[in-house]
Amino acid sequence: MSMKDYSIFSLARHAVKRHKNWPRAWRDPEPKSNYDVIIVGGGGHGLATAYYLAAEHGLTNIAVIEKGWIGGGNTGRNTTIVRSNYLWDESAHIYEKSLVLWESLSQELNFNVMFSQRGVLNLAHTLQDMRDVYRRSNANRLNGIDSEVLTPEQIQEIVPIINTSPKARHPILGASFQPRGGVARHDAVAWGFARAADKKGVDILQNCEVTGILREDGAVKGVETTRGNIMSSRVGVVAAGHSSVIANMAGLRMPIESRPLQALVSEPIKPVLHTVVMSNTVHGYISQSDKGELVIGAGVDGYLGYGQRGSFSTIEHNVAAIVELFPIFSRVRMMRHWGGIVDVCPDASPIISKTPIRGLYFNCGWGTGGFKATPGSGWVFAHTIARDEPHALNAPFSLERFVSGALIDEHGAAGVAH
Amino acid sequence: MLLINCPWCGPREESEFSCGGEAHIVRPLEPEALSDEQWADYLFMRKNIKGEQDEQWYHSAGCRRWFNAQRNTVTYKFGKTYKPGEFVDEDEV
Numbered sequence: 154m155s156m157k158d159y160s161i162f163s164l165a166r167h168a169v170k171r172h173k174n175w176p177r178a179w180r181d182p183e184p185k186s187n188y189d190v191i192i193v194g195g196g197g198h199g200l201a202t203a204y205y206l207a208a209e210h211g212l213t214n215i216a217v218i219e220k221g222w223i224g225g226g227n228t229g230r231n232t233t234i235v236r237s238n239y240l241w242d243e244s245a246h247i248y249e250k251s252l253v254l255w256e257s258l259s260q261e262l263n264f265n266v267m268f269s270q271r272g273v274l275n276l277a278h279t280l281q282d283m284r285d286v287y288r289r290s291n292a293n294r295l296n297g298i299d300s301e302v303l304t305p306e307q308i309q310e311i312v313p314i315i316n317t318s319p320k321a322r323h324p325i326l327g328a329s330f331q332p333r334g335g336v337a338r339h340d341a342v343a344w345g346f347a348r349a350a351d352k353k354g355v356d357i358l359q360n361c362e363v364t365g366i367l368r369e370d371g372a373v374k375g376v377e378t379t380r381g382n383i384m385s386s387r388v389g390v391v392a393a394g395h396s397s398v399i400a401n402m403a404g405l406r407m408p409i410e411s412r413p414l415q416a417l418v419s420e421p422i423k424p425v426l427h428t429v430v431m432s433n434t435v436h437g438y439i440s441q442s443d444k445g446e447l448v449i450g451a452g453v454d455g456y457l458g459y460g461q462r463g464s465f466s467t468i469e470h471n472v473a474a475i476v477e478l479f480p481i482f483s484r485v486r487m488m489r490h491w492g493g494i495v496d497v498c499p500d501a502s503p504i505i506s507k508t509p510i511r512g513l514y515f516n517c518g519w520g521t522g523g524f525k526a527t528p529g530s531g532w533v534f535a536h537t538i539a540r541d542e543p544h545a546l547n548a549p550f551s552l553e554r555f556v557s558g559a560l561i562d563e564h565g566a567a568g569v570a571h
Numbered sequence: 572m573l574l575i576n577c578p579w580c581g582p583r584e585e586s587e588f589s590c591g592g593e594a595h596i597v598r599p600l601e602p603e604a605l606s607d608e609q610w611a612d613y614l615f616m617r618k619n620i621k622g623e624q625d626e627q628w629y630h631s632a633g634c635r636r637w638f639n640a641q642r643n644t645v646t647y648k649f650g651k652t653y654k655p656g657e658f659v660d661e662d663e664v
Contacts, residue, residue, distance in 0.1 A: 397619035408615035410592060411644075456590035459621045459645045465572055466586050499615050556611040 157352075158263050178344060179351035184358050184380050188216045190538055191376055191385040193363050193399060195219025197228040197339075198516060198523065199391035200346035200357075201531020202538070204262075207353035209532070210539035215355045216385075217347075218378060220362035224343025227393050230461075230493030231524040232416050232438065232450040234429050236273040236334035237298050240289045243549040243561050244502060245296040250546055251529025252333060258528055264345030266337050267443065271428050273334030274308065276478075278323040278434040286329045293331075301330045314425055314481050322477060323435050336429060336440055336448075342527055366403040372511035373403075389514045389538050394459065394494025396517035405508055407517070408555050409496045412453040414521050415463030417471075417490040419482075421445030430478065437474035447485060449475055453495060453521060463492040495520050500560040505534055505547040514538050515552065576652045577630045578638045591627035593617050594639045621645060628652070 157176065167175055190206060192199045195217045206212045217223075235255055237248035259265050277286045286302055293300035305317040305325050317325045347357055358380070365377035366388065375384035392399050400407040421444050431438035439449050451471035454464050468490065476483045498504060498518035503526070505516045516534045519526060533547040543551065554560055573585040599605050599613055618624070621644055628640050639657075641650035 395621070397617070398621050401618070406612060406616035407619065408611075408617065410617055410619050411621075455585075455588075456642075456647075457592060457619070457624070457626070457644055458647060460647055464585065555615045556607045558607075 159265075178348040179357055182356045182358070184216065184361065184378070184383050185356065186382075186384060188356070188383065188385045189214040190387045190389065191215070191383060192217045192389045192391060193376065194226075194391040194393065194395075195223040195343075195347075195357060195359065196226050196391065196393060197224065197342050197346065197527040198393075198519075198530045198534070199389075200224075200343060200350055201527050202389055202391060202516065202534045203355045203531075204346045204350040204353070205532045205535035206539060207350060207355055210535060212539060213354035215350075216383060217350070217355060217357045218361050218363055218376065218383070219357070219359050220379075222359055223347050223357060224340055227493040227495065227523060228343045228527075229340055230416070230491055231339055232440070232448050233336040233339045233524060234273065234334070234431075234438065234440065235268070235337055235525040236331050236429075237525070238273070238275070238289060238293050238300055238329060238331045238334065239563060240292050241561050241563065242292075242296060244563055245293060245298055247529055247533065247546045247550070248526060249296065249298050250532065251526045254528035254532060255337065256333075258337075258342075258345070262345040262349040264341060264348055266341045266345050268335065268337040269443075270333050270335040271440075272311070272330060272332045273429040273431065274303070274311070275329045276308075276325050276430065276432040276434070277327045277329075278325060278432065280326070282434055283326050286327060290329045293329075299331055299333050301332075303328045303330050311428055312426065312430060314479055315430065316478060316480055325478075334429065336442075339524060342524075346527075346531070363399065364402075366399070366510075366513065368403065368510060371509075373513040387512045387514070387538055389516065389534060391516045391534070393517065393519065393523065394496050396496045396515065400515070403508075403510055403513060405510065405513075405515075407504075407515070407552075408499050409504075409518055410457050411459055411494050412456070412497055413458050413460065413463050413492040414450070414453045414495045415467060415490065415492040416448065416450040417468065417487050418442070418449070419447040419485045420488050422447070422485060425481070426479075432474065432478060435474035435477055437471050437478070439475055439479070446488065447482065453497065454492075459494055461492045461494060463490070495523070497521070499555070501563040502561040503530070503550050504552050505530065505537060505550045506543065506552040507537065507541070508552060573647065573649070575628070575640070575649060577633060577636075578652050578654045578657075579634045579636050580630060583630070583633055587630060587632040589629045589631045591629055591637065593619075594625040594627045623650070
């Protein structure tokens, strides 16, 4: 363990010096003219890709190019929920790979990402909801993913403040429960991957916007940026809501629409909710942060958009759903509210794929559920870029599936509010 | 809350409408002649423009008729709204 590693001893040493001499966590380098790999987008997925390229594939001459600050996009704008209880095999496998990586991520990165496996409840309010819960829960168990079906009494035991009255407008008939699911500290995920990647030699170039994709004879040559041209024969694009903007630069067509997805947090209150509760039918999900704030999210806004703010009617709908489930929260005041731009695919599954342009790779289309996939997405995308072929886990998530018709339809099937 | 000008009914609240995405996608006249790539392009591929975009909107809780709208996808400001076939922006053709 080098002196630069974070540990109880380094914490004690710096505490004695009143925390005045902590070194910066990553460098702020000048762009080089040439890299082996360029990653466009310094969010969690992009930084994770750079980290795993260095850690698993021995490539270290890498630049991560970010137009703003790292983690300033959707990585810092989500509701931090991590789970892997997806219906279809393809999704279950990739999200479960991610969940397994989450379980040792703090140790792997030497950075506390505060991954807390407090369990995720997906509520069912109708007979069809219950059928879906049984089906998904059984599918999960066949894939080796922990999942239980709970009765309203069992839900009440886990979350005493939830309204399980049969007289409720949308009575709770049951739920699926994934005990290994939970939440993580979203900023720490970006910072942890950034610091660990930087330590392996990856250049993180912030405030550097990609303005063009350089191509020659059907192959990528590099990128134009606001800090000059940077050359590389391999470019991985991980730009979330702005994927279409980058794709248009390269003359590619993408099956993606960008939409605002918003979330809000309440004033901090004492611990009352120690698990994650999601409901597809009333359209809301909620957990309580370690600071005591209620973290609340809902579905995407009703129209396409790139403005990082949400519509008020969606907030109203969302808060009504939460109060329906938790009457006790009716007088909690909301403190902050924000929107992120999510890249939604027609089948609500991601694209982690090669493209018709040689050396240009896209990782996008995560829609409303990208945060949970951060380590797994980076892991398979690093493999795809390093080997110039997808890993078995992300081969089904190709751009080609929209031509072949082999879609992975996760609309509603994953117990998530779309 | 946005005020949207339905060309059939006049200005109404945002909550009465639903957005149908990119406008002026022409349905193939000879569907049987299309390759799989052309079908994928028609069904799934979208411009998803950041900025001024032509969109189709549906007055779902009103007259239940479709219309087109020019809208800025960053500021969300609506420009001209027009009935189908009435007006086409030259840049979009």
